[in-house]
Structure formats: C-alpha cells, structure tokens
Amino acid sequence: MNPDRRGLSREEARARAEPIEPLGSGKRDEIITMFTELLDGLYVHLPLKRAMHGIDPVQQLRRLHERSRPMTDEAFHREIGAVLSNLRDAHTVYIAPSPFLGSVARLPFLIEQFGPEDAPRFLVSKVIDELVDDAAFIAGVEIIEWNGVPIAEAIRRRGEVERGGRPDSAMARALDSLTLRPLGFGPPPDEKWVIVGYRAGDDKPVREHRFEWRFIEPGPGPDEPHPTAPAATATAMHPDRALVRRAKKLSFNTGLWSSEKDDRRSAALAPRGASGVMSGRFQDNVSARTITVDGRDYGSLRLWSFDLADDDGFVDEVIEMLRELPQNGLIIDLRGNPGGLIWAAERLLQLFTPSRISPSRFSIIASDLTRAMTDAPQNRRELGPWRRTLLEAIGTGELYSQSVTITPYERCNDIGQVYGGPVVAVVDPTTYSAADLFAAGFADNGIGTVVSVGRATGAGGANVWRADTLNSVLSGTPHRLPQLPNGVGFTMSVRRATRIGASDGAPIEDVGIVGHRSYVMTRDDLLHENGGLHAYCVRLLEAEPSTMMTVDWNPPQLAVAVGRLDRVDVYVDSRPRESVDVDDSLTLELNDVREQIRVEGYRGSNVKQVRVIRIT
C-alpha cells in the first residue's frame, strides 16, 4: 500500500514534526494588534457578523492584550483562533503553529448522509480495506453510534464547534470531520481512536469496531496559485475544505492521485477505466462522463474544485469535454467543491447560455486601511476600480465601496455558448466560495435549474486573501503586517460578494444560494453513483423544451444545422450579414471574414442558441 495513503500514527507524525518556536510577549502583542487592525479595517463581513451573531471581535481582541499575559502559547493561539472562529466565517481562519500543519487526521472510511433533514441516516460509503481489519465493516453499513453516542447527536455536537454561517452548513462540515480533520485550521482529535457502532441492515445487530486516527499529508493541488500572483487575489476558497477534498482524493481515488502530476503535464483528454470518466490536465478540478438514464445518454460534468491558477487552460479543457459529451442535457455537479479561482468559476458560465453573463460584484469595506491599500502603487491596477468610491466614502459615509466585478465582464463573455442542451447544476452545503459564485451566476443569469441537496450552498460570499498575499498587498502602507512567527498564518474575507440580476445586491455570505429544487439523497444514491439524483435531474432536463444548433466553418462555407429553431441570424465582424428562416439546416458562403462570425438561432422572437467562431 502506498505509504502516503496509509499515513502515520500519531506518534510517528509527532516524531517528524518541526519544533514550534516559542512566542515572546512582544510577538503576542503584535499578533493581537494586527488582528485588531485587520478586523476593524479590512474584514469585510464585520458589520454583518456583528448584526447576525451579536459579537464584537475587535473588543475581544483589545481585552486579550491584558488577558494573554499569563497564558501559555498554546492557550494564546487557541484564544486568537476562537475570536476568528466565532465569526462563523470559514474564509477567515487563524492558522496556529502545529506539529501537524498541512496534515489531515483520518479514519479509514467515509460517512455520508441520506434521508430527510429531520430524520437523517448515515452510511459508510467508502472504506480503505487495507486499513480495516473487520471484514463486516464494508461500504453500505449504517453507522449507529460514535464512541457510544447516537450518531446524529455526535454530529450535532461536532457542529457546535465547526464554522458555518447556517446550522445545516456547519452540520455538513461536522459530518466530514467525523473521519477527516484538517489540522492547523483546528486541533487534532483529542482521542486516539474511535469506537464505531454499526449494522449491516435494519434487522441486523449493532456491532462495534475500534478505528485509530492516522495522519496523512495530501499537499496542495497541482495548480495552486502562488500567493503573490494576481490569481491569488482573485481567490474564493474554503481553505480547510480544500484540504479535506485533497485527503479524500488521496484516500479513496488512488488512481487519479498517483497520476495527477503526470496528467498536469500531459495535454491529452482521455477516458479512464471502465466508468469512462474523462479527465485531462485539470483532473484535480474537473472530470466528465456520459451517464445513461432509461436508455438515453446525458452528460455529467463534475467540478471538483476551482483551486487552480490557469483559468484559460481550465476553461479550454472544459470546452473540450463539453464537445465530447451528449448534447441533449448536462448535469453539472458542484457538491463538495471548496471554491478557488473566481475567474475560473465565473468564466465557465458563458459556455452554457446564449445570453451574456453578468458576473457577481464585490465591495470592500471603507476604512483608512482599505483606502491606503487601494492607493498603494503595487495595487493600483488590480484594486483601482474600488479606489475612487473608497475615497468618496469619507464624505458620503458609505459603509462599503461601490460593487465591482473581479472577473472582468469581457472575460466572462470572451468565448460564448458552447453547450446548447439544457443544463442543471447540483449543489449542497459543502459547495463553497467560488463554487457559491458559480451557483449564484448560474441562477442569476437564468442559465438553468439549481438542484440543492440540502437547503442551500455553503454560503461563502467573499474574496479571500492569505496572510502572505496580504503581506504583499499592504507592503509600503502604514498598515503593513508584522513578521509573523513560523507556522502562524491566517486567511481573511476581504471583498464581499453580492448577487446580480433579479437578486441584485443580495449577499451570499451566511445565506448561500437556495436551490430552485431540493433533492433528498437516498441509500441507493450513496451506493450506486447517484442513480436517483441523476434520474431526478434527467427528468428536469427532459422536460425542458430544448433546441439544438451546430455550426461548421469551412471557409468560405458556413454550415448550420438546427433542431426546433426557426430562424438563424449571422453576424460577420459584428455587423449583420444574413437572417434566414430555417427548418433543419442551411449553408452560407461568407467572404471577407476578418475577425469573427456570430450565429444566433431563434425560436420565435427568442434567441436560444449562439455560437461564435473566431478567426485566428
């Protein structure tokens, strides 16, 4: 067995850890002062969190100056962590020095939930057989007790310490944390092992087995942006969920795990194994496959994560996948997606609609710190659009800057529609950050139906910066960060996302994107690759009055084939060239095309399909 996948015992992990540098009282004061200033002057959700949760973290920090003197280092870090944790913002996290930083404590199986929210049940969906010496403990057994506590109660208690704006999103994280604990973002498990009560069927007796925590190091994704690269300031990611996702991949998808570095270098998109799952250079972020429901084929696009730096390459790979998939309907699954690069998430939206995309907008809290930050020479290009209204806020008293897009409008519409069939998006409370933004854009731009497993998405509505990103951004301003001790870090919500379209101005943080439909997972879904969920989505896809258009450009011939469209308009270099009534196909001869051909397919007065051919 691969030693990375096997992991280390607690003792082995501790033995390999680097020693932790002790903090002097001066360093403590620096850390407290830094967070006081950042929460007061940069943290974008402070007014919301004060109102929603009745907390005053700035005052808590001021008091900590005195209170921290008799504390041990460990207690001090725990206090700072608690102040940030009380914000219930998974984007704003204190990373304390830890011998296990970057590790994940793991039990050798995965638990998932099925059934209605008020009577949930919990099933083992995956097992690392090599690490389980109980032959009866297999995928499909139902968990009944956790260390002697009824499982639902055990999860509820975990939920009380998990960060999550809504109770259901905290519970979703609590469920994950039963078997996977990302360390550094939180403490390691207190217990060395867990005694699990389970049964193999409703009429079977409850058996018990003891499982030991082991420690694995999944490492970052293969295309994670450098902290000072432009992409790092355009990130919206749930950091500990990203680590959990990587841990799941290492533990339960060994084939993809072992090939990810090679795949990242290779350009070929290829189906893998008997399941026909298609992936390529961005296999850590996206895969696709054809699913068959009632004898008909449909497309399935799994967006695992937007944790990447190369949005152009990512979007190209998705386009390639979409062209390979059946065109009569597509399910886009974002469950468990912890977010990542906002540009990647928002630029994908255009591929599924004939309409132009409006991306989400972001605002910055108005303060001396943010004015200085946007005014710093190194930030003027990136943060310039926010600068003017932050300055005006001195006079107007506005709490926030004007809302501005992070992904430029032009970049959100630089490719246009690629997939012409009907589309649904599937989300759950672990769909987070940039994936929240994708779901918001999907709903607000009227692309299709959002199906929610659970109440809504995870509700992470902000652009998140890491400490090292902030270091660079605040450099040269009066608010530059102090030198942080080794192992200390943090992430913080800096720009607040608001929705567009009919939901214009509505926040995402602590609210999330409520699905147009909700779906309750079944036992069969967990054990048989989401069969029921797919059948549900396919019924929505099938019910939608869909249209079809394919465009083939073989200069000077433009061949257009349509289904259920009655008119095609053709623009050459942005000027109208032809408007033709059509039954099934037409061929046009187009000369003098220099830049692009835009083909619009109409049903009645409504444009249903658009394809753009760029002349390169």
Next chain:
Amino acid sequence: MLELQGRIVALATSDPERHFIGRVRFGDDGLVDRVLQGRAAPPAGVAQVDVGDAYVYPGLTDLHSHLGFATLPLWHEESRTVGPWMHRDLWPGARSYKPSVSWPAYAYMKGAPEELLVYAQVRALAGGTTTIQGWPNANAAAANQLVRSVDDGVDVDAVRTSVINLTSAELDDRRALLEGGRTLVYHLCEGQLGSKVAREFGDVATAGCLRHRLIAIHCCAVGDDEFRQWKVHAELADQNAPGGVVWSPFSNLWLYNQTTDVLAARRHGVAVSLGSDWGPSGTKNLLGELKVAYTVARHLDLGLTPFDLAEMVTSSPGDLLVRAWKRGPGRLEPGRLADALVLEKRHPDPWTNLVLARESDVQLVIGDGRARYGTRVLIRAAGEKLTTAVQIGKTTRDVVLRRPESPTELWTWKAVMRELRRVQVDPVAAIADGLAFERTEANVTTPTAGRRLILESDMPGGPNSVAGPPPAGTEFEAPRLPSLVHDATWFRAVRNHGYHDHVLDHLDELFAPDAVLT
C-alpha cells in the same frame, strides 16, 4: 337554511354529467349541506324556492378578470396598421390607450370606488358568476361583497396573484409560498406563440413554480412542450397533477389573433378554466366567454363538447380553488361552497343550455347560501327583501344592495349609476375629489362610517403604466358606461374591430333566442 328545487346539474365528482329533478340545500355555514333526488316539501326551518323546470347549476367561477376596468367598453387602437400585437408589453404604449383605458379606469377607482365594485360585481352576477378573480387592491373590504373574491376571499392568505411579470427573486419567494400550500394566480406568457414573453415560462420553470397550485392566466405564447414540462415539474415537486391555465379566448383573439393551446394543456393534465378578462378586451361575463370559447373551438376544430366548456366555468376552476381553500365552488355536493346559478331551461341538454344562456335567462344567483341576484319573484322567495331593480338589457333583475355608510338601508341601483355617471362626465374632477378624500379623510386604522374605500389598480402603474393617473392638467373624456349585457353595441364593436380575423363576427347569433349549437 335555503333549498332550491328544480333540475339539479350538480357536476358531482362521482358522476359529473348526471342531472336530475331534485333539491340542493344550503347550510347556514355557507356550504352545501345536502343534495337530494325528487321533489318534496322542505323540512321545518328550511325555506324552499321551487324554480320549476329551470336548471340549477353550481355558481360560475371566473378566474380572470380585472374588476377595476369593468366600466370600460372595448378598446382598439384605430391608428395601428400593422396587425395584431405581438405581446402584452406593447399595447399599453398605443396612442389611445391611456386616454381610453388607464385614465378613465383611474377616475372610477378614485372617484367612485364602492360604486365601481358594485357595478363590476353586478356585471358578473348578470352572467351567473359567484366567484371572481382580479379585484383591485384595497384598504378595506367593499361594503357590498356580492361575489366572492378569489384574491382574498375565503382565506385572505391562501391565494397570491400577480398581473405583472415577476423577477426571478420574486419567483423564488412565490415558490416558497407554493411549497407552503398557497396558490399563485399569475399572468404568464400573454402574446403570440414564440413571442418575447414566451421566455417567462422558462423563468417560472427554472424558479420551480410550475406546480400543482399554480394557476396561469393566458399561456398563449407557449405550447405542447411547455405544458409537458409543467406536468413533469408538478410530478417531481408535488407528486401531483399540474395546476390550471385560464383561457380567455376573446381577449387573446382581440389583441393577438391567437389563443392558448388548450388541447395541449388538457393533454398534459393542466386543468383549463375560462376567464372573461376585462372591459377593454374581454367579454362582459362568463356567458359571453362560453360562446366565444365555443366559436373558437369550432373554428380551430378543438373537439370540445358543451360539457367540456361547462366544466371550464364550474368544476375545473372550483377544483383548483379547493387546492387553495380546502373547500371551493364549482360542484353542488356536500362541503362545497353554497353557490348556485338558476337558468331558464331553453334546451333539453343542460350543457348546451349553459353555453347558449343569455343574461335574460339568469333567474337566480346564490352566493354563500344567500340569494344575491335574480328575478324579483325568486329573490323574494329566497327571503331577501332589501333589493333594488337593475336594468339587464330589456328586462330587470333585483340585486341585494346596502348603502356603504348604513348597511341596514337599501342602496338603489339608480344611486350607484348616478355616481358612476358623475365620474364619466367629469373624470378629472372625480380624480381630484378622490385624491382629496384620500389625503384628508382616509384612515385605515379607524375607518369612519360611510365612504372609506381606497382602491389601487391590480395593474402596474409608474412608467409604461397599464393603469394610472393622467399628467396634471390633462383633460380627457371617459367613454360612456357600457351596458351590463352583450348587446347590439357590443356586437357591433366586435364586428368592426380587434384582430380576431372575423372569427367572432357572428357572436350575436349565439345570443339569439332560437340559437342552437351545430
């Protein structure tokens, strides 16, 4: 307790086409108490009204109206030369629309709100309607509630209506209401097939509002695919049949020369009801709309029978309202709302009799177990004494009417009409008077005796307004108050205007005394 004895056309759930000589008894709780076969003397405490050979139907339900516009005649933009309108967003911009429709309607709403609602209700009663949708927004209930309101009758919280196109955020809100068991009555996709408004259906579908309790008015811009989608969505979300569509063939043909694909709707289980729409582009009541539906069904070869059409004004809308209210109109069976319509027997087949009925055939209308409207003989027999005579074409009927400021006193029809004519003669002054009253007298929390009603249109105001005031200083003339019945003036207007392509030119023949269905 009131009992009607005659030819009972109950539209009972178990055997809707059965009709028989018998009695229907209404409880004092406003519900049908029992339905009995054969003639018999009433028991003690029950007042029986014997209607002889006449048919007793459930009261009719009109799921599409705009009562605030009931005093207006048919409207047509004379200067338009390019044929039918594409969709509903266009005609409010016509040159004559505001002076002919918006401003006069506003004048009646502001100048004579109680009188306007009486007029609109009597117009509906004259066609046998006992439940009607489309009330203007009001600060209080009208003093005379003669016809039940779909919008806030029975249960003020059960039904939400919207005339204007809702945003996706608003639709999200409506989805939550639908999931909570409420009913949404929504103007949807009004225009030519495939026109711009067709996209509204996609918005409603995406938002998850294609449900068991959705009642969609019009849907003429969409077709078979969309009704199939509604069926699938209702099955997925409610494990039940889709809701209903309200068919207003006169209004559709008048404006768009096209109408709802009712066969497609029925094919996918979407219940079809009839709605008369409003004065400017509708029939005067459901008896008129039935004849239009019959004419259009023949013209388009839809294969609809007189029974099918009868269901569209009785059991079909009634069953949709049961989904909202738990109890509803539309069938004469125990537990249903105690409404009835007595029509003279002119044809042996009760369904043909209903389709060919004229306002003069309406003998008695019962609402909530009480006589509301009818011949003086029958309404007196039903125990109502405080009634006033109303001219209905060449005949008269009596209606139960109380003075708003003194509910125990009779309010005469003449007094109502006098006020409405005052508005019609000088609408600008009526608006000024009404607004002055609203500024100085209206007090929602402590209503004073007498005049207290403030009406706002159920149509959108503001820019591109469908209803609203004229600009300050604008003089305009309100059109003459039309009659309450489908008369020669109305037939003449139909024949010479609108975009129905002559399909409705001979509607008057279906109103003739010797009319038959061919």
